[in-house]
Amino acid sequence: MQLLIEQVLNGLQLGITLFLLAAGLTLTFGIMGVINLAHGSLYMVGAYGAALVAAKTGSFWLGIPAGLIAAGLAGLAIEFQVIRKLYERDHLYQVLATFGLILFFNGMASWLVGRAPLMMDTPAALSGFVEFIPGVPYPTYRLAVMLVGLAVAAALGLTISRTRLGMLIRAGSTHRGMVAALGVDIVRLYTVVFGLGAVLAGLAGLMIGPIRSVQVGMGEQILIMTFVVIVVGGIGSVRGAFAGALLIGMCDTLGRAFAPLLFKATFSASVASGLAATFSSVLIYLVMALVLVVRPRGLFPVGG
Amino acid sequence: MRFKSVLLAGAAVAALSGAAVAQVKIGFITTLSTPAGYLGEDARDGFLLAVSEEGGKLGGVAVEVIVEDDKLKPADGKQIAEKFLQSDKIKLFSGLIFSNVAAAVTPTILEAGGIIVSPNAGPSNFAGKNCNANYYVASWQNDNLHESAGALAKKLGYKKMLLLAPNYQAGKDAISGFKRLYGGEIVEEIYTALDQTDFSAEIAKIRAAKPDAVFQFHPGGQGIAFLKQWAQSGLKDQVPMVVASPSLEQKIAGVVGDAAIGIATTSHWNTDFANEANKAFVAGFKAKYNREPTMYASQAYDAAKLIGAALKGTGGSLDEKAFRTAMLKADVKLTRGAFKWGNNQHPVQDWYELKAVKGADGKVSLHTAGKVLEMHADAYARDCKL
Numbered sequence: 001m002q003l004l005i006e007q008v009l010n011g012l013q014l015g016i017t018l019f020l021l022a023a024g025l026t027l028t029f030g031i032m033g034v035i036n037l038a039h040g041s042l043y044m045v046g047a048y049g050a051a052l053v054a055a056k057t058g059s060f061w062l063g064i065p066a067g068l069i070a071a072g073l074a075g076l077a078i079e080f081q082v083i084r085k086l087y088e089r090d091h092l093y094q095v096l097a098t099f100g101l102i103l104f105f106n107g108m109a110s111w112l113v114g115r116a117p118l119m120m121d122t123p124a125a126l127s128g129f130v131e132f133i134p135g136v137p138y139p140t141y142r143l144a145v146m147l148v149g150l151a152v153a154a155a156l157g158l159t160i161s162r163t164r165l166g167m168l169i170r171a172g173s174t175h176r177g178m179v180a181a182l183g184v185d186i187v188r189l190y191t192v193v194f195g196l197g198a199v200l201a202g203l204a205g206l207m208i209g210p211i212r213s214v215q216v217g218m219g220e221q222i223l224i225m226t227f228v229v230i231v232v233g234g235i236g237s238v239r240g241a242f243a244g245a246l247l248i249g250m251c252d253t254l255g256r257a258f259a260p261l262l263f264k265a266t267f268s269a270s271v272a273s274g275l276a277a278t279f280s281s282v283l284i285y286l287v288m289a290l291v292l293v294v295r296p297r298g299l300f301p302v303g304g
Numbered sequence: 305m306r307f308k309s310v311l312l313a314g315a316a317v318a319a320l321s322g323a324a325v326a327q328v329k330i331g332f333i334t335t336l337s338t339p340a341g342y343l344g345e346d347a348r349d350g351f352l353l354a355v356s357e358e359g360g361k362l363g364g365v366a367v368e369v370i371v372e373d374d375k376l377k378p379a380d381g382k383q384i385a386e387k388f389l390q391s392d393k394i395k396l397f398s399g400l401i402f403s404n405v406a407a408a409v410t411p412t413i414l415e416a417g418g419i420i421v422s423p424n425a426g427p428s429n430f431a432g433k434n435c436n437a438n439y440y441v442a443s444w445q446n447d448n449l450h451e452s453a454g455a456l457a458k459k460l461g462y463k464k465m466l467l468l469a470p471n472y473q474a475g476k477d478a479i480s481g482f483k484r485l486y487g488g489e490i491v492e493e494i495y496t497a498l499d500q501t502d503f504s505a506e507i508a509k510i511r512a513a514k515p516d517a518v519f520q521f522h523p524g525g526q527g528i529a530f531l532k533q534w535a536q537s538g539l540k541d542q543v544p545m546v547v548a549s550p551s552l553e554q555k556i557a558g559v560v561g562d563a564a565i566g567i568a569t570t571s572h573w574n575t576d577f578a579n580e581a582n583k584a585f586v587a588g589f590k591a592k593y594n595r596e597p598t599m600y601a602s603q604a605y606d607a608a609k610l611i612g613a614a615l616k617g618t619g620g621s622l623d624e625k626a627f628r629t630a631m632l633k634a635d636v637k638l639t640r641g642a643f644k645w646g647n648n649q650h651p652v653q654d655w656y657e658l659k660a661v662k663g664a665d666g667k668v669s670l671h672t673a674g675k676v677l678e679m680h681a682d683a684y685a686r687d688c689k690l
Contacts, residue, residue, distance in 0.1 A: 003512040010504035106337065115341040116595075117525050119559045122536060129538045139536040142504070211536070212501040213528040213559070215339045221499050256505040260494075270479070270493050277471035277495035 002135045007257045008250070013142050015249025016149030020204035021222060022229040022241040023156060024197020030236015030302055031173040032190050034083055035094045038101035039201055039226065040219025042078075046071035046202025048109060051120040051214040060123035060210075067206030068199050074105075075198020079191055087190070102220065109216045117215035145207045152203065153242055160238055169193060173236045173302055225252070228284055232291045234298025243299050251287050255280035327620045328367045330611070331388035333381055333409060334399035336373035339501070339525030342555065343401050343600045344373070347423050349593055350585075350601030351398065354608030357588065362608055363616030370394065378408035385412045395419060395622045398607055401600070403427035403446060403474040404498075414438055419627060421611055423604035426650060427473050428480075432684030435648040438624055440631060442607035444572060445650045445682035446474050447481030449548035452570035452655035452676050453519060454486035457546045459676070460568065464489045465546075466515040468506060470522065471495040478521035478548070484683060491515045496522070501529040507537045518543055523550035528559050535563035544568070549658070554598045554670055557660050561668045564660035572653050573602045573640040574672045581609075581637040596669075606638045642679065648688035652681045 025039045049070025054063030078101060086094050121127075122141045129137040160166035168189055171179045180186045205218075212218065225248060233244025259280045263272035291299060332351065334344035348371055360366055370392065374381035381400075388394040389412075397413050397420045400406040406425035413420055419438045426441040426448075457465060467482060467490060469475035479493055491513050494506055510518055522530045527550070534540050540563065549571035557564045575586050575596060585605050589597040597605075610631065617630025632645050646652045655677040658670040 003508060006508040006511070007505055010508060013504070014502060110337075110341065115336070115345045116555055117339065117342070117528050117559055119561065121561075127536070129536070137538055139533075139538070141536060211529070211533060213339065213525045213532070215525050216341060217338045218501075218525075221339070221501060253505045256496075257509060260492075269490075273493045273495050274471060274476075277497065281471075281497045 002133075003257075005133055006136050006138065007253055009136070009138055009142075009146075010257075011250035011253035012246065013146050013249075014253055015246035016146050016153070017204050017208060018222070018226060018229050018249050019153055019242050019245035020149055020200045020207075021226045022233065022245050023153075023238055024200045025226055026230040026233065026236055026238065026241045027169065027193050028197050029230065031169060031193055032083075032087065034087065035091050035098065036078075036083065036197075037095060037098040037223065038078060038105065039197070040221075040223035041102055041105035042071045042075050042198045042201040042219070043205035043208075043222065044105060044109065044216070044219040045074045046205030047120075047209040047214045047218065048113065048118070048205075049202070050206035051118040051209050052113070054120055055118065060121065063120070064206060067209075068202050071202020071205065072195055072199045075195050075201075076191065078198075079194040083194065084187070084190075105219075106216050115216055117213040118209075120209040120214050122210040141210060145211075148203075148207065152200070156200075156238060157242075165192070225284065228288050230298075232288050232298060234295075234300040234302060236302035237298070237300040240298055240300030240302075247287065247299075248284050252280070252284050255283035259283070327365050328362075328396060328615060328622065329392060329394045330367055330369045331385070331392070331394040331397045332369050332371040332399035333374050333384050333388070333397065333405075334371065335376045335401040335405070336371075338376045340376055340401070340523065343424070343524050343598075344399070346555075346598045346600040347399060347401060347604035350589065350597060350604035351423065351608045353585070353588055353592055353601075354605050354612065356592070358612070361612075363612035363614065365612075365615040365620035367615075371399070374402075374405050374409075376402055376405065378405050381405040381409040382412050385409045389413065389416045389418060396611070397421070398423055398604070398611070400425040403477070404472050406430075407473060410439065417624075419622065419624065421607050421631075423607035424600060425474070428477050428684055429473070431648050431650055431682055432687035433689075435684075435688035435690055437628055437649075437690060440610070440645075440649045442610050442651065443603040444653070445648075445684065446477035447484065447684075448572075448651075448655070448680060448682055449550065449570070450478040450481030450519075450521060451485045451680070451683075452572075453546050453548040454482040454484060455655075456568055456570050456657055456676050457482075457486050457517060457519060458488065460517070460544075460546065462488060462517040462544070462546070464491050464516045466491045466494070466510055466513050466518050468494045468496060468518070468520040468522075470498045470500070470526070472498050475521060482519050485677075486519075496526075501526060503530050503533050504537075507533060507539060510543065511537070511539060515543065518545045520545065520547060521551055524556075527551040527556050531556065531560045531563045531567070535560075540566065546570075549573075549599050552658075552660065552670075553600075554596055557668050557670050558596065562662070564668050565662060567660060569658045569660070569670070570655055570676055571599060571658050571670075572651075572655055573599055574656065574658055574670055576670075576672050577639065577641060579637070579639070579641050582639040582641075585639045602639045606640065606643075609636045609638060610634060612636065644679075646681045646685045647690055648682070648685045649690065650682055650685065652679050654678055655680055 050067030233240030
């Protein structure tokens with residue numbers, strides 16, 4: 001039982017991290033119609049910015065604004081230099097250009113910082129673990145990541161549903177021409193949305209830094225999962241991204257945790273663990289396929 | 305007038321041929337990108353250090369090393385091998401880091417009549433029945449690493465252990481290698497994904513299973529992530545961990561810092577080995593690259609030295625028989641100290657226990673603590689008919 005609770009917490013934490021990435025990706029794809037494969041690179045830039053500044057200054061807290069600013073600036077630069085020229089083009093051009101950006105950012109990072117992973121410590125205040133459910137000690141830092149993620153999700157939800165910017169974003173995703181006709185500077189709206197997505201990706205990257213390792217190529221590992229999340233959630237929907245992220249995060253974690261039990265009944269221990277590893281790595285794709293069979297446009301489709 | 309220009313042309317040709325035209329080309333297929341990119345980078349730099357020490361030669365023979373990144377993808381590795389074989393007419397290969405890439409590349413090269421001297425990957429598939437006269441592994445057979453960890457766990461008296469490794473050839477070799485010399489009870493075997501970097505689900509299972517100790521195999525960035533999360537979970541102070549060097553080598557110890565302290569690791573080499581070859585290597589590597597070498601650098605340096613010894617014996621010829629005769633003599637001092645070839649052309653060597661220690665400067669580094677296995681061969685050698 002305690003194991004189940006701990007695994008559910010782990011699933012939630014992964015899901016919330018995925019949401020931070022998926023929110024930006026789903027907005028740029030849904031509203032701007034741009035496929036941005038370099039979204040994972042922004043996540044990496046956020047982690048590198050934070051890790052480098054934290055290492056230089058010795059303070060994790062100073063690393064946070066550094067990571068956010070680095071990711072935001074990188075995002076704006078990408079939007080300005082590359083994406084803006086491709087709004088009207090076919091998705092294939094966007095895929096090609098942003099794939100090139102992945103190579104560019106990875107090359108840049110290994111050229112500037114080197115290929116060796118960077119060290120990023122958890123801040124002293126958040127190291128150790130808390131036992132907020134008896135019998136389940138849980139790392140304080142992971143808990144903090146979860147809370148920050150939830151707060152950001154809530155703030156994003158309110159922004160989208162209650163503010164003028166949110167109204168424009170919602171309108172932009174369904175009635176692009178009408179929004180432009182009403183005199184809204186759609187190019188500027190796109191820049192804002194893209195920058196927001198970049199900052200969220202940077203936040204995910206810098207928060208994950210002390211848990212995983214900060215290194216070249218870290219963005220691509222999580223990008224595929226993020227695409228699964230937005231497809232499951234419904235492209236363009238932030239609510240969908242949240243639901244999809246939690247679903248995928250939970251499936252992935254619980255699959256890895258409990259799949260061996262499924263196979264142990266029929267196979268020997270070592271065969272079962274091998275099979276379970278294979279099964280849990282395809283589980284999220286199975287879930288995606290199932291969701292798409294039942295709801296071909298995702299859980300929360302945008303624009304009916 | 306005409307006579308003079310002919311003379312000049314002749315002199316120019318002579319000057320060209322005098323400027324060390326590479327006699328032997330070496331195709332170095334290694335992993336430079338992905339989070340495991342530093343493994344290949346260190347291997348490449350270690351190999352090139354040996355070449356530059358001799359001023360562009362190995363064993364007195366001018367060599368040209370052509371490096372390509374396999375991106376940790378078997379298909380990419382195979383494609384590079386085909387290109388090297390067909391368009392560059394390369395016959396001698398090194399650089400392989402990951403066993404899954406090696407498994408795809410090795411048959412391609414051997415079938416085309418090439419020679420491989422692996423600086424890292426030593427999968428079990430080519431160590432036993434399928435051993436080959438043109439296939440040498442300069443590092444270790446994969447199982448050896450983990451056999452030494454198993455022997456150490458037994459020595460430390462752990463009765464019930466939980467094992468984790470990625471779900472690929474080297475991961476399976478790790479688990480079977482560990483079990484071979486450990487002999488105690490295995491509570492559970494957990495296979496992770498090769499690109500996984502979040503181990504919270506696995507760590508929660510370890511907490512629930514309450515083993516005496518844990519053995520895990522996660523090289524490169526994966527290992528860093530695992531050790532950090534292990535320390536964050538609070539389990540580090542409750543459950544001891546035994547690993548082999550890929551999961552806690554010189555670089556990982558430096559990056560994770562305090563999270564490495566208290567973990568027992570085993571290796572065939574360490575920076576503090578006092579033999580002359582190693583002292584020269586460590587000093588040379590630091591001087592050239594301004595960083596500490598890892599085991600990957602030392603293995604590739606040793607591989608280059610072994611290739612050098614073989615080329616010296618053949619005078620630069622890549623005739624397979626002559627190359628093999630010279631190679632098997634292994635007439636060279638290696639950074640790891642004692643070394644000889646087994647009949648399957650994998651190393652027979654000593655294995656040591658290493659401890660992560662915090663220095664006066666606050667940096668964590670590995671110190672050699674004692675010998676675990678003496679002149680240890682691998683379990684597949686007896687199936688090899690060479």
